[in-house]
Amino acid sequence: xxxxxxxxxxxxxxxxxxxxxxxxxxxxxxxxxxxxxxxxxxxxxxxxxxxxxxxxxxxxxxxxxxxxxxxxxxxxxxxxxxxxxxxxxxxxxxxxxxxxxxxxxxxxxxxxxxxxxxxxxxxxxxxxxxxxxxxxxxxxxxxxxxxxxxxxxxxxxxxxxxxxxxxxxxxxxxxxxxxxxxxxxxxxxxxxxxxxxxxxxxxxxxxxxxxxxxxxxxxxxxxxxxxxxxxxxxxxxxxxxxxxxxxxxxxxxxxxx
Amino acid sequence: xxxxxxxxxxxxxxxxxxxxxxxxxxxxxxxxxxxxxxxxxxxxxxxxxxxxxxxxxxxxxxxxxxxxxxxxxxxxxxxxxxxxxxxxxxxxxxxxxxxxxxxxxxxxxxxxxxxxxxxxxxxxxxxxxxxxxxxxxxxxxxxxxxxxxxxxxxxxxxxxxxxxxxxxxxxxxxxxxxxxxxxxxxxxxxxxxxxxxxxxxxxxxxxxxxxxxxxxxxxxxxxxxxxxxxxxxxxxxxxxxxxxxxxxxxxxxxxxxxxxxxxxxxxxxxxxxxxxxxxxxxxxxxxxxxxxxxxxxxxxxxxxxxxxxxxxxxxxxxxxxxxx
Ligand SMILES: Nc1ncnc2c1ncn2[C@@H]1O[C@H](COP(=O)(O)OP(=O)(O)OP(=O)(O)O)[C@@H](O)[C@H]1O
Ligand SMILES: [Mg+2]
Numbered sequence: 293x294x295x296x297x298x299x300x301x302x303x304x305x306x307x308x309x310x311x312x313x314x315x316x317x318x319x320x321x322x323x324x325x326x327x328x329x330x331x332x333x334x335x336x337x338x339x340x341x342x343x344x345x346x347x348x349x350x351x352x353x354x355x356x357x358x359x360x361x362x363x364x365x366x367x368x369x370x371x372x373x374x375x376x377x378x379x380x381x382x383x384x385x386x387x388x389x390x391x392x393x394x395x396x397x398x399x400x401x402x403x404x405x406x407x408x409x410x411x412x413x414x415x416x417x418x419x420x421x422x423x424x425x426x427x428x429x430x431x432x433x434x435x436x437x438x439x440x441x442x443x444x445x446x447x448x449x450x451x452x453x454x455x456x457x458x459x460x461x462x463x464x465x466x467x468x469x470x471x472x473x474x475x476x477x478x479x480x481x482x483x484x485x486x487x488x489x490x491x492x493x494x495x496x497x498x499x500x501x502x503x504x505x506x507x508x509x510x511x512x513x514x515x516x517x518x519x520x521x522x523x524x525x526x527x528x529x530x531x532x533x534x535x536x537x538x539x540x541x542x543x544x545x546x547x548x549x
Numbered sequence: 550x551x552x553x554x555x556x557x558x559x560x561x562x563x564x565x566x567x568x569x570x571x572x573x574x575x576x577x578x579x580x581x582x583x584x585x586x587x588x589x590x591x592x593x594x595x596x597x598x599x600x601x602x603x604x605x606x607x608x609x610x611x612x613x614x615x616x617x618x619x620x621x622x623x624x625x626x627x628x629x630x631x632x633x634x635x636x637x638x639x640x641x642x643x644x645x646x647x648x649x650x651x652x653x654x655x656x657x658x659x660x661x662x663x664x665x666x667x668x669x670x671x672x673x674x675x676x677x678x679x680x681x682x683x684x685x686x687x688x689x690x691x692x693x694x695x696x697x698x699x700x701x702x703x704x705x706x707x708x709x710x711x712x713x714x715x716x717x718x719x720x721x722x723x724x725x726x727x728x729x730x731x732x733x734x735x736x737x738x739x740x741x742x743x744x745x746x747x748x749x750x751x752x753x754x755x756x757x758x759x760x761x762x763x764x765x766x767x768x769x770x771x772x773x774x775x776x777x778x779x780x781x782x783x784x785x786x787x788x789x790x791x792x793x794x795x796x797x798x799x800x801x802x803x804x805x806x807x808x809x810x811x812x813x814x815x816x817x818x819x820x821x822x823x824x825x826x827x828x829x830x831x832x833x834x835x836x837x838x839x840x841x842x843x844x845x846x847x848x849x850x851x852x853x854x855x856x857x858x859x860x861x862x863x864x865x866x867x868x869x870x871x872x873x
Contacts, residue, residue, distance in 0.1 A: 301660060544609055
């Protein structure tokens with residue numbers, strides 16, 4: 293019950309802020325849309341014309357996942373940095389629920405809210421490119437959920453680093469490109485990336501959305517990798533976050549003044 | 550009386566940035582706070598007040614020493630200990646500036662596991678008590694500094710925890726708002742049966758609100774006593790003696806020898822002598838000196854000291870010890 297209240301409070305806060313700063317939210321969506329238009333034009337002009345359709349579809353999926361990764365992994369870094377500067381991080385740390393539970397609620401809340409934005413962006417980009425992907429929710433949802441769990445793990449790592457490192461901004465900016473790299477590089481090019489967080493998931497979703505693979509066609513082995521990935525990265529991420537929190541409490545880093 | 554907070558031999562040092570040196574922020578600090586008591590943690594800048602408060606709040610891990618809150622060790626059972634306390638740290642930095650007054654109260658309640666419905670009545674009551682009702686839908690970044698501070702205290706009250714810690718609650722407030730915040734705190738103490746620790750270097754806060762004060766300087770406790778006792782102790786020993794006419798040169802010299810700390814202000818009609826008897830000096834010795842020219846004593850007034858002077862004396866005295 294307490295956990296539910298925690299989740300509710302954090303969802304409400306995220307929602308209120310998104311709504312109150314609607315112009316900002318819209319501007320951010322617009323920027324992302326323009327970015328897509330840029331990539332789409334790029335394919336039209338430089339790409340191999342015979343592979344154009346597949347390339348475009350490929351970019352749409354990658355682009356949507358890049359946005360998701362930014363919202364889940366990168367955003368929490370900025371949030372922690374700002375809250376440390378504002379002084380609210382200390383208030384969160386004093387919650388008897390524990391900071392990590394608040395962070396999980398925040399991650400769930402931002403993901404849920406950004407889901408609506410993602411759907412808008414997805415359909416907007418499909419419309420712009422006139423390429424219709426296979427939105428097979430039955431196949432997508434289980435993959436997406438497992439992928440999100442490993443993304444949360446990565447988010448926790450970024451949050452942890454943001455607690456103990458004061459000049460984190462530059463790192464977070466570079467991270468945006470790393471995330472782009474992880475979402476854009478196909479697994480066939482670098483098979484070892486399957487053991488990186490969320491790369492395998494994006495690859496499977498590409499299979500579903502571009503090649504029309506159905507849930508039953510995806511092997512248990514693939515799901516196994518996804519599940520192990522989710523458990524390992526979430527556990528590692530959380531452990532690392534708790535470790536960073538501990539260091540911060542030893543060195544007095546919870547407020548960056 | 551039973552202690553709700555027991556702070557035992559706390560030590561904390563910070564590493565200085567870009568050097569191998571350490572700052573000893575808190576050294577061997579121990580004190581107890583009784584249930585329902587209001588304690589002033591007093592000290593000059595950099596004394597270690599915030600460090601001490603943050604260790605009690607579980608935001609800083611001490612290098613050594615223990616803190617028990619309601620008999621719960623705050624390192625071994627951190628979250629459970631946190632349930633017993635709420636705190637407002639340094640000024641108005643504890644709020645979400647993009648949320649309204651009410652949304653802040655709701656959000657922080659949620660973060661402690663309460664639902665909005667559960668705290669609804671309590672929020673209404675606090676908005677009224679803190680005079681924030683007409684501002685409830687105002688964004689926090691549009692509020693004045695004083696209002697923000699009041700809201701931060703209201704947020705701390707919302708948790709219904711037994712212990713409240715306030716770090717510099719009147720810092721940066723103008724005289725009027727400072728007074729208003731003190732009134733609010735006084736009301737909380739009188740009617741809400743909480744245990745409160747206030748860190749401050751605002752003497753008015755200590756003199757107005759606190760029953761007891763722990764004075765800390767350079768990370769160490771210098772004094773731990775009832776405010777009333779300190780006032781009495783110092784007030785009782787400091788006197789202003791008014792005489793008719795002036796002292797002779799010989800008397801002045803004797804006065805200087807016997808009471809080196811005394812001050813003498815000659816005036817044509819009435820002169821005054823201020824003497825502090827706290828160092829074992831005796832009033833009779835003063836009378837002996839005055840008797841030499843049969844000086845007429847017009848009045849003996851016990852000096853009224855305010856807490857500021859006491860504080861300065863204690864802190865200065867301690868620094869003198871430390872450097873000697
Ligand atoms: N996070 C930190 N890292 C390094 N040194 C610190 C840190 N926090 C405090 N200090 C140092 O520790 C000492 C005690 O600081 P503290 O903030 O506890 O004092 P204070 O009594 O609250 O002072 P003030 O009245 O200025 O708020 C000071 O010398 C301060 O410079
Ligand atoms: Mg301080």
